[in-house]
Amino acid sequence: MKTLRRFFQRLFHSAARREQEERLREEIAEHIALQTEENLRAGLSPAEARRQAMLKFGGVEAMKQDYRAERGLLLVENLLGDLRNAGRSIGRMPGLAAVIILSLAIGIGANTTILSWIQMILLQPLPGVSGAANFLLVEPRNEGGWYPGASWQEYRDLPKQVPALREVVAFQMVPFNVGETGKTERTFGQLVSGNYFSALGLKPAIGRFIRPEEAERPGTEPVIVISYDYWQTRFRGAPGAVGQKVRVNERDLTVIGVAPREFQGTMFPLKFELWAPATMGPALLGGTRDLEDRSSREFSLIGMLRPGATREEAQAEFSTAMAQLARDYPEASAGIGGEILPFWDAPRGPQRMLISGLAVLQGVMLLLLLAVCGNTANLMLARGSTRQREMAVRVALGAGRWRIVSLVLSENMLLALLGTSLGATMAVWGTTALRVAPIIGAFPIQFQTRVDGVTLAFAILLGVACGLIFAAAPAVHLARLDPQDGLRSSPNTGPRNRARKVLMGVEVGLAMVVLIAAALFLESFRAARQTDPRFRPEGVLLAAYDLSGRNPDEASEREFAARLLERLRALPDVEAAAIATNVPLDLHGIPARTFTVQGRVRTEAGEDRAIFNTVTPGYFKVMAIPLLEGNDFAEMREKAAPAQAIVNEEFVRRYLNGADAIGRRIQTRAGTFAIIGVARNSVYDAFGEPAQAAVYFSYRDLPSMEGQIQLRTRSGNETALTAEARGVLRDLDPMLALYDVRTFSQHIDRNLYLRRIPARMFLVLGPLLLGLAAIGIYAAVSYAVSRRTREIGVRMAFGATSGRVVLQIIRENLGVITRGAAIGWVIAFVISVHAITKGEVNLPVFIGVPAILLGVATLACWIPARRASQIDPMAALRHE
């Protein structure tokens, strides 16, 4: 008890140090004054009286030391003292400190931001849901390795048969046309099971959620839950929103509640606005049979493990259950098994790609941070050498080794902490910026990244690790210092020369790797921008429509497309119009499917694949893709012609060995098609891709609910067509909304969006790293040179020219630099050949980058060498 109490008192006293010091001073003065008076009364002279009093009191300083030791916590106070000292010494080198802090901040900020992304995907795949990492995906899987989704009836059966899962919820993504007829807007919602909100553990912002009994019988409860954003934007956050009617797909639904602010649905990273009971599906989607039909696998399932249960148990039970279903309902479930997967391994959605991409990025960033540490260590070593004398004085005055180490350590730690706090601020700013940035695409996407406790701890850990890494070398160096050596004139020996050189070499190597990676990336990006897509995107407007709310059959889909095209072509500014199921250069790519073609004999195992796109007549005119042989597809309402296909040049080359294609038949899962034409190759998935085989089918033969309208303008101002196109669609069906309207150029930009983030990052990183390497080399060389002032002086006194001295210094250091660079070059080369370009070598990059790097390195050596060589030999020799 007493000890504890003293500890707190000491802590307090450590804080109130100045006041305490003042009190002691006053007490001593008073004590001595009283003793002096006493001595005066005893008859001593004033001077003698005071002297005797002082003698009697004893050594004031020694007593003060005792007093201080008694009063505060020596360790804490030393630390505070060290920190003060560190602050002062950092203040004396503002330029250097700024470089170190800023480079650290960038390194730590970037790493923290990336970790917050990884963490979001791994731990927080369902924003707004606490403990989301406990949820697992319950995915039926067919023999082909595809994940077709689950049927509503399966959802009703499964929970009973998979007891390891405490709760299973079902949901389905649906597009909604919201609003009064003729003024609808398109938004996305989810049809959900009755336990959806309760199983996720959500609390409504206002109102209530869907009750289990509201999702029991089809079509009974016309209720809807709206998102927080929807509530704010459409109802201005008014509490009266609950109970109001919203018109969705021409049905009036009553708003019963508002989801919590952060909740955006259960399909990462899509952002949904509306949630309706799954049993409303038939009413909202024109009478679908999703609720009864076991082969209609429109739902996704997620489940939460029962406490104590493992994923393996759940997997075993799920497999058994699916096998049973396959026996019970062979026509719908034969050959369908299932997998229990974590969210980050989701078969749909971008998680897998993001995780692997982010992991690579994190690796690169950690390397960068390591380079920053190496640099800082070099700088601190160089600086440490100028402080040898200071440290020697400290040691001579009795400072222990540990005091010296802690002094150096605290200085570096202070730098590291300043860098960390700046880096964390940058990370907070960065994640917030990304969070706010709306990602507009075919679907609304939102990433809710944030810097939380874990990421912050990571940042601090990184900072401390960096501090330790770059403090270690100077601390060990200075602590080993013999005070006599340190005090003697400038020491000639360079004890840590090798460490410094190795550091320099490693850093150059790292810079080489990252610079080459950056250059390759930028090169591919630049090449992509300059590649001719082999179709003409300029002057084309894209827009989408979706008939799913009408639950149309094939005939009405075909008729709708035909009428739409007629109306669009009648517009004065439209040169050509077409509808397609897929648009080239889409973020999600165009599906490639298997087929067999007449006249092709496969020699090796496997299947032939080609890109499939279904288009209306006029497509090739809009896209300005010439037909090399044959004709365009038959008109939409033409009934006599057989099913048609048009293939591209690559298809003919690869699968028909260049033989005549016209008239041959292609067999796919959808049927048999006769080839009626050959189109020129164009770009489908990405700029710079190798030529891909493609087959175009006709909308006439394979109509679809969804369509991408493509309009080529006469005037060149494609955006001006937007209003007219909207008007046409509204005239045809007032319930439908035209959505995802964009010019083709915007569409391409969107495709490049994901590529652009790392490209920009590398654009910043490359020069940054080059700068860092230059600073590192400069620091190491100027340090080495400063220790050889006398030697240089002697040489010059014996007649060496300054040019020769400079040359020699550069040669010595360039040796190490070249070795580091060579190792880095080889690593980059191997990685690039094996992993990135797959055998292709980008010579300009692999020659240009080393040239630039070595050029900069030479310059960084030359500056300090030049300075050293200009010294007056006499002054150098006289220099202690």
Next chain:
Amino acid sequence: MKQKKDVLQGTLALMVLKTLDVLGPLHGYGIARRIEQISGDLLAVNQGTLYPVLLKLEQEGAIASEWGASKNNRRARFYRLTRQGRKQLQAETKDWEQTAAIIGRFFDAKTEDWS
């Protein structure tokens, strides 16, 4: 070396407590004078050593201090015994008396007692 200092500090602490117990609130110089008068030359050279002891006692809560006016009306720090200090003094006095008695008997023992 350190041990010796601790012994001195322990003794001094007890003396300070006893002094404050007998004389009531007193400033540092007063305490030093009193100890000097009674103990002879224990504090003749190093009166200053008293202050770390005073601080330690204060941190332990055995004594408390506040500013007051000395005899000639100057600002001085006055120390007084707290209730806890009084208890501590009693306990330590008892301890001390017991120890002293044992040691005393030990030293008083005659030669024949050793055999």
